[in-house]
Amino acid sequence: xxxxxxxxxxxxxxxxxxxxxxxxxxxxxxxxxxxxxxxxxxxxxxxxxxxxxxxxxxxxxxxxxxxxxxxxxxxxxxxxxxxxxxxx
Numbered sequence: 712x713x714x715x716x717x718x719x720x721x722x723x724x725x726x727x728x729x730x731x732x733x734x735x736x737x738x739x740x741x742x743x744x745x746x747x748x749x750x751x752x753x754x755x756x757x758x759x760x761x762x763x764x765x766x767x768x769x770x771x772x773x774x775x776x777x778x779x780x781x782x783x784x785x786x787x788x789x790x791x792x793x794x795x796x797x798x799x
Contacts (some may be wrong), residue, residue: 724752738790755779 721728739745755776 735784735787738787742786748779748786751777752776752783788793 716731717726739749742748755772758772759776
């Protein structure tokens, strides 16, 4: 399953992008240790929001947040592929 929310999609229709992301996250309960993937993302998101509160500058830990999100999406993709494989 290919999953992607592009910048244009996220900016032009954020509600639809949020719905798409929420549908994707429904598989979290099936992961062995979802907290180990989700908590670092939440922490980085909080830090990113706080860093943007006072000034508009590049967030220094955006690469780490991107890496953590990519890791979470990889795990969810593995679950999707496993389900497909089990079906037939």
